[in-house]
Amino acid sequence: MIGNLPFVVCMILVALGLWTLVVKRNLVKLVIGVGLIESGVNLFLVALGYVQGGIPPIYTYAPADAPMVLPTPQALTLTSIVIGVATTALMLAFAVVIYRHKGTLDARKIRELRG
Amino acid sequence: MEETIKIFTGHGHWSPLIWVAAALGTFSVALLLWLLGRREHKRGTDQEIPFLSGERMEEPRVSALHLYWGFAEALKPILTRLKTWHSGVVNDYAGWFLLILAVVFLLVIV
Amino acid sequence: MSVHAPILVIAIPLLGGFAVPILARIHRTVRDLWVVLIACVVAAGVGYVAAQVFSQGIWVYVLGAKTPQETRVSAGFPIRIMLTVDAMSAFMGLIAGILALAAFPFAVRFIPEEEGKTLALALGLLLLAGIAGMAYTGDLFNFFVFLEVTSIAACGLIGFRTWTSRAPEAAFKTMLLYSVSGLLFLLGIAFLYGEYGALNLAYISAQLRGSMVDRIALALFLSGLLMKVAAAPVHFWAPDAYGEAPAAKTLLLVVNTQVSLYGLWRILFTLYGGKLDAGVGWLVISMGLLTMAVAALMAIGQTDLGRLVAYGAVSQIGYMLLGVGVGLVSLTSRADYGLVAMKGGIFHMLNDALTVGLLFLCVGAVEWVKGTRDLRELGGLGHQLPAVALCFLLASLALAGIPPLNGFASKIMIYEGSFRLSPILTALAVLASILLLAVFARAFQGVFLGPRTEITGRIHWVFLFSMGVLAVGIMVLGLVPGFFVEQVVAPAAEALWRGRALYLAAILGG
Numbered sequence: 001m002i003g004n005l006p007f008v009v010c011m012i013l014v015a016l017g018l019w020t021l022v023v024k025r026n027l028v029k030l031v032i033g034v035g036l037i038e039s040g041v042n043l044f045l046v047a048l049g050y051v052q053g054g055i056p057p058i059y060t061y062a063p064a065d066a067p068m069v070l071p072t073p074q075a076l077t078l079t080s081i082v083i084g085v086a087t088t089a090l091m092l093a094f095a096v097v098i099y100r101h102k103g104t105l106d107a108r109k110i111r112e113l114r115g
Numbered sequence: 116m117e118e119t120i121k122i123f124t125g126h127g128h129w130s131p132l133i134w135v136a137a138a139l140g141t142f143s144v145a146l147l148l149w150l151l152g153r154r155e156h157k158r159g160t161d162q163e164i165p166f167l168s169g170e171r172m173e174e175p176r177v178s179a180l181h182l183y184w185g186f187a188e189a190l191k192p193i194l195t196r197l198k199t200w201h202s203g204v205v206n207d208y209a210g211w212f213l214l215i216l217a218v219v220f221l222l223v224i225v
Numbered sequence: 226m227s228v229h230a231p232i233l234v235i236a237i238p239l240l241g242g243f244a245v246p247i248l249a250r251i252h253r254t255v256r257d258l259w260v261v262l263i264a265c266v267v268a269a270g271v272g273y274v275a276a277q278v279f280s281q282g283i284w285v286y287v288l289g290a291k292t293p294q295e296t297r298v299s300a301g302f303p304i305r306i307m308l309t310v311d312a313m314s315a316f317m318g319l320i321a322g323i324l325a326l327a328a329f330p331f332a333v334r335f336i337p338e339e340e341g342k343t344l345a346l347a348l349g350l351l352l353l354a355g356i357a358g359m360a361y362t363g364d365l366f367n368f369f370v371f372l373e374v375t376s377i378a379a380c381g382l383i384g385f386r387t388w389t390s391r392a393p394e395a396a397f398k399t400m401l402l403y404s405v406s407g408l409l410f411l412l413g414i415a416f417l418y419g420e421y422g423a424l425n426l427a428y429i430s431a432q433l434r435g436s437m438v439d440r441i442a443l444a445l446f447l448s449g450l451l452m453k454v455a456a457a458p459v460h461f462w463a464p465d466a467y468g469e470a471p472a473a474k475t476l477l478l479v480v481n482t483q484v485s486l487y488g489l490w491r492i493l494f495t496l497y498g499g500k501l502d503a504g505v506g507w508l509v510i511s512m513g514l515l516t517m518a519v520a521a522l523m524a525i526g527q528t529d530l531g532r533l534v535a536y537g538a539v540s541q542i543g544y545m546l547l548g549v550g551v552g553l554v555s556l557t558s559r560a561d562y563g564l565v566a567m568k569g570g571i572f573h574m575l576n577d578a579l580t581v582g583l584l585f586l587c588v589g590a591v592e593w594v595k596g597t598r599d600l601r602e603l604g605g606l607g608h609q610l611p612a613v614a615l616c617f618l619l620a621s622l623a624l625a626g627i628p629p630l631n632g633f634a635s636k637i638m639i640y641e642g643s644f645r646l647s648p649i650l651t652a653l654a655v656l657a658s659i660l661l662l663a664v665f666a667r668a669f670q671g672v673f674l675g676p677r678t679e680i681t682g683r684i685h686w687v688f689l690f691s692m693g694v695l696a697v698g699i700m701v702l703g704l705v706p707g708f709f710v711e712q713v714v715a716p717a718a719e720a721l722w723r724g725r726a727l728y729l730a731a732i733l734g735g
Contacts, residue, residue, distance in 0.1 A: 014412065024206070034401060034404050037409075083407075087376070094396050095397060098390075098397060101393070107204050111202060112203065124565055125565040177604075178601050181671075182667040182670050183666075198523070208401075208462065219448045220448075222505065223441075224440050
């Protein structure tokens, strides 16, 4: 059970992020909510690749038969982080533009597109 | 030749050729009626203005929202409900997404 | 060269897109010609790939090796990224190619220089690269990366008119929902990776046991992709986005939605093929019905022409969900009506791309000459723009499914297939079509008929060329549907219906 703790923490992070998207009204906080989900997913990926007592997956200077953690999830996480930076930056940029136009970041007031 | 045109739907088949013939027939009837009309109306006079119960309007135009007015009016109760759903508040959209997520999870896992 | 066609179709628009700002420094005409050239090359590329795949079966392109067998590690799974192009992928690629051919020449003329034309064209090419990647890849993580590429490029296109207050709002909402759906998709991939230790779609599919972890992953994939295809009730971003993006670029957003739909089919039929219970099929069907009903009704209440057409576009997604959903329900029993409905649903993807694309181009032309899209102000444009009026009429009738146009050809197959499952489905689908006919009849009457009004701009011949490409497509598909159904749509439907074993064998051997 204790071995599953990292996975549980990741799922809690994702759930908190989803909750943020529903209850928080500030656009920047919504972006933070997406960031929470992203951190949860990234942590989940890294936690998946962990091997008990494993060393970093670098062959140079590695002991002959030491267990290594899986390298693929780390590569995936790195890609996912890069993508996350791009999406977060884009969303924040849109939030800034919206703020300039409407003078508010309150999601309840940013509803020109409805119906 | 037949196979390149027809669609087989399991029950039977459907061929657009009949419909092309029907469309051409309707079009020729319409053209005939149009050709039978009178042509000697004078441009730039009152003869060009549409007749609206003898009233003169500034801009006699039927906009898209006038057409099928009764149809849209009859559907108004449903439309108002649907429009409140599309509220424009992004939190509501996220809420709908959570609902779908819950439904899908219930359906797939249980 | 030709053996590398699948990767070139992805690489050329990707690198070409980044070259656009550099070429704009040299000369604007060079940049415009370059963009059109890239669109033509991509269209030719997807055409070539499709011809090869339809004649010789699945085309596996391995990055960094010659055959899939060479990449097998001792544990038995392939370790390289692979592009796996089967008939369905090739069909999706064809749709993207045709719309690129219409969208880019139009965009070159349509987007004004001072409105950031260079960047808009570059983003369009990136979006095209992402779409081609999603259609061709055979690797789950690769699919996610291309999904995010399309999300970012699409939202850039939606919101790049930052001086209006509506466009950034639409872009923010769309981006938020896109990133959540993308992240849930990634979480699903992580679950599958944790269980099987691989990312190759075919390998995972062969190993899939249907355990609890697999089911959780399926739920995550399904909810993420249903959002991206704009199925009601999570479709709210779609009309906002389609309505606010520049008309020339909305075509690519439509293809983006369809390629997500393709991803959904790939997950449901190939990855989880044969391991689903009918409940998922019924979920797809019911969301399809809800989508067409809600969107058709909402279209009635619109006063903005672009938003009206956007709702029309969303409603068509419902027909595809219905057609393929019927196939999904009858997948285990292999009832023949399921295949008919699936052919209809897949054929409708092509038809919808053409008709909705043409409608959006007409909206763009109207906006170009009048400077507004408000239905209360538009009127009498048929006098000055007879060709645009004709195209709008043609596309509206095709969208509403009036014979002998292409929309009817695919809808009759959906109707007949779904009728055998339950007549209620067909009744609702026909009802939504009637509603759409009313909506588009009134839009056509209001915008193009009536006394002449003042116009401020003139139509360029390139606009008419782009519209002509799509209009000819609509008529040809409508007049000889049998040919296309047999040659193009049937292989694509079969690839999902029965082709899972072939797909797995192409990569895993034997």
